Amino acid sequence: MPYMPVIKICGVKTPEILDCVVAQGADMVGFNTFGKSPRYIDWATIEALVARASGRIESVVLLVDPDDDDVRAAAATGAGWLQLHGHETPARVSAIKAATGKKVIKALPVGGPEDLAAVSAYAQLADGLILDAKPPADATRPGGLGATFDWSLLAGLDPDVAFMLSGGLDKDNVARAVREVMPFGLDAASGVEREKGVKDAGLISAFIANARAAATELRK
Template structure:
């Protein structure tokens, strides 16, 4: 039997939405610690949210090209995962994993066959890869921009590689994505929002319900 689908709701900012996400049956919750994001939460807020979630749902803090002091500050809060969502190299990802002492997920932007080929570079140094849409040229932040990528590119990926799928997923598209791509998990942020950074309880519930029904 296949492993159960992992569902991650990313960009949660409040205790109320954390409770909604847990009650709806998500497996992971993501918190953005990146000041340019409309989903940014401070270190103090992060600490409170991670404490509230501990033992109830896996927590993942999303960082973009963090320096060592940022990694240490976040790792001290005890999240289950740190997600690297910047231009980190395999070497840097390995160093962060060693320093943080928590599991590392690396988001990799996919736009071309070459991008798919580079996924293999990270498999031995991180615990999980997340394949996301490549942001448009000139974008001021990676990910969370609501775009999908050409899933057909993933046919070139070794089918034994487990990965999470992100990029433009919504309650309406997630079932098709799961059946087409067969990811180990799905990750959503902007697809369950009514405005940038504003999560919608009903969309979170519908996303999880539709994802579970597709498996």
């Protein structure tokens, strides 16, 4: 099958931007529950957006070290996917999958080769992986910081491990990401915003178009 990466736009907050993400042909849309994030929205808003997305695009609810109440609330929104973006252990990932019956994406921070040691353990348990730029020690949130990481670190990964690439992806570097990494998927948040937490329809359109064009070029 010809290569074409799955595209996820994360941190969507409004019906208008959701409709734009759908119209531009993204595959997944993410909704953020982390209170310290500029992309945070409450449970009622997430539930309404998930309902609006139903049948049009896959919905993902992002959680950071959630307790059981938050896991239940996320599952109750109707989203098909839960994204775990904290320090969840493999055992916790398994427990959340079992408790909710939802598909689970585990995000893993990458800053150096030592961070890739955890990939195989999570790859056996999660339905998807996101490899994101490792935040600095003083960061107040685990992702969405607009920073990339050294993609050459991924060259040694087991080629059978499918992952989504995240961290600082935008319209200007996504084509290079496609050519150099050829990830299963691409995950963008801050890179398609005109200011923190405010998505821009033009940047979303350009990001998706550039990703698709780069993948199409690889097939020639």
